[in-house]
Amino acid sequence: MLGISGCGGDGVLPEIKVAEPQLELSLHLSHDGQNIALNQSFIDEEGNNVKVVAFKCYMANIRLKGADSETLVSSMELFDAKPFDASISTPQWLDQYSFDMPEGVFERIEFGIGVPADLNQIDPSTYSNEDPLSTYSNMYWSWASMYRFIILEAKADTNGGENFDHDVIFHTGLDALYRSGIVREVDLSFTTGEKQSLALSVDWDDLFYHFDRIDLKKESSTHTTDNPTEFELAERFTDNFVQAISVQP
Numbered sequence: 001m002l003g004i005s006g007c008g009g010d011g012v013l014p015e016i017k018v019a020e021p022q023l024e025l026s027l028h029l030s031h032d033g034q035n036i037a038l039n040q041s042f043i044d045e046e047g048n049n050v051k052v053v054a055f056k057c058y059m060a061n062i063r064l065k066g067a068d069s070e071t072l073v074s075s076m077e078l079f080d081a082k083p084f085d086a087s088i089s090t091p092q093w094l095d096q097y098s099f100d101m102p103e104g105v106f107e108r109i110e111f112g113i114g115v116p117a118d119l120n121q122i123d124p125s126t127y128s129n130e131d132p133l134s135t136y137s138n139m140y141w142s143w144a145s146m147y148r149f150i151i152l153e154a155k156a157d158t159n160g161g162e163n164f165d166h167d168v169i170f171h172t173g174l175d176a177l178y179r180s181g182i183v184r185e186v187d188l189s190f191t192t193g194e195k196q197s198l199a200l201s202v203d204w205d206d207l208f209y210h211f212d213r214i215d216l217k218k219e220s221s222t223h224t225t226d227n228p229t230e231f232e233l234a235e236r237f238t239d240n241f242v243q244a245i246s247v248q249p
Helices: 204-210 228-244
Strands: 002-005 015-018 022-031 049-065 070-080 096-100 104-113 146-157 166-173 179-190 195-203 245-247
Touching: 022 049, 022 070, 022 204, 049 179, 070 096, 104 228, 146 228, 166 228, 179 195, 179 228, 179 245, 195 204, 195 228, 204 228, 228 245
Parallel strands: 022 195
Antiparallel strands: 002 015, 022 096, 049 070, 049 104, 049 146, 104 179, 146 166, 195 245
């Protein structure tokens, strides 16, 4: 945890480098307490046999708060369930990130889901390639001049079999669907060189069936748009998504 560097016998005192505490933060879809891997099937509460094929989500203004302290973890991150592919040279995003942290005790995490309005209509080409808001994220709706906040795509057999011919496609966006000030209780304490993990989970059954119910047989697709029916489904999905987020034990 301590690193010492110097210039040899020239009388210069060695520099002592102290390792910063770190937070490993992850976001996953889950079912029955287990993270959902892409393209691996599971039977959900309604008897649908499901394979998730894509899951991406923006988290904004991520902060940890304690009784007497607060720290900004990150202003914007893109979580992507797609495994890292070393053969790809273009930027990729992950489902887990590490952040340097100050020492302290934190009791709450606060964040937003989506892209805040002041960033939502900025041209993505103005960002560096590695930025989560860059063109390479493939989250920008060029036809709508704004970002998608959540992408969830799956194939399902609504009869519980192996015929995955039912598309589940939820793409949310628009300023009205940004959700800020989401708070969850945590128990995190950071000291020098210490690493802590915080896993956030979105339960599939909670997302679709336990709050404002979504019938995946009849309501399985929305690209948000200005169509009232599509927007209502995207709004219901967004609010369910927020409520379905929990801190994994």
